Amino acid sequence: MPARRVVTGRSQEPRKRFAEELKSLRTERGLSLRKQGEVLGWDWSLFSKMEKGETLGGPEVIQALDQYYGTPKLLLTLWELAVADPTQFKERYRRYMTLEAEAISLWHYAVTAPPGLLQTAGYARALLAAGGMHGDELTAQVEARIGRRELLSGEDAPPFRTILSETVLRTALPDPDEWQEQLQYLLEMSEHRNITIQVLLNSVGPHALTNTHTMFLRLADGRPVAWVETGYSGELVEESAAVERLQVRYDRVRDLALSPVDSRKFIMRMLEEASCERSI
Structure with missing residues (x-):
């Protein structure tokens, strides 16, 4: 032809x-x-x-x-x-990563997995491998993801809130030790002054963000932007009206979630259950 x-x-x-x-x-x-x-x-x-x-x-x-x-x-x-266009996903994500590093506050909702900023190396490796990554590329991506966690440490670390669907906490890793390590890490990070973790129980039923991982960033100029992602694509949302509509949905989901204190108790129960299952 x-x-x-x-x-x-x-x-x-x-x-x-x-x-x-x-x-x-x-x-x-x-x-x-x-x-x-x-x-x-x-x-x-x-x-x-x-x-x-x-x-x-x-x-x-x-x-x-x-x-x-x-x-x-x-x-x-x-x-x-x-x-x-699949070639555009990485370009959009690179821009998002730049904005994430500059953000003065971050809000997140997780559908099926903890946010990358709160993942252990074992969890990140298992998740990326499940997506088909392997070898040197897998190692490099795990290291990069773990490196991002520095964003939430230090005296000037921005406030970060994540709402975890109950599904996140009930989808265990194949390796029991790595799964317990991930749950323990969530508990440890929830003690940081700038980090808030809430759990959204499955019993609340369908809601405004049922199928969409979402991250909101507030930039230094006060402007909010959002990153929304499904299992196959991601999009950086910068138009103010669209971001505001997403923010309203996020606020409704937050109202349905457990308080930070009750969420911590829930994660502790998940960790106890994981420990009991491992000892059987």
Whole structure:
């Protein structure tokens, strides 16, 4: 089959093509970023970041742009391709990691596994290996994940809150010793002044974040951003309205969770059960 001919001269890489189309449509209308923001009712800085490829935005703003420019589903289709492009996940995650290191506070919700910031080396290795990683790459990733824990230590460590689904605490590692070590580590970290751990019992039923790992970061300028992740993809959410909607959901989940004191007692019971099962 002959090589595909490039007709438009525009990028064939999904994220870049998406950004190019956004800028092209705006400039053809003779709009400034600020004017576009005023017309559509969105913060103009979001459009600037989208055109620079720093963020993809959310489906709501993309649909609004398609409607305004009279391009039915064109931008939405390009956005979906950019979001689904597997090469973009690492780029988005690298940007998230940079922001995480700069955050002045962090809030987290865990669906099935403790946050990386609270994982032991044994847990991290088992989790990454289960995802297909092995050899030198596995060792390097485990070391990198453990290194991130330094973010929560020291006098200037930011406050960190995590809400753990009960499922996290009932999904034991194959190695009983490593599982007990992980539970013990959670208890130890819950004693730190800047770390709050809460448990969300399965008995609360479905809730607003049932299937979504979520991390909120508050940056030095007061701006919040969010990282949302499923088992197959992750997305950095920076648009203020979208982050606010996620924050409302998080607050509702937090209201359903056990208090930090009761959560600690629950983790202790899990550790006791793990110890008893091991001794049988």
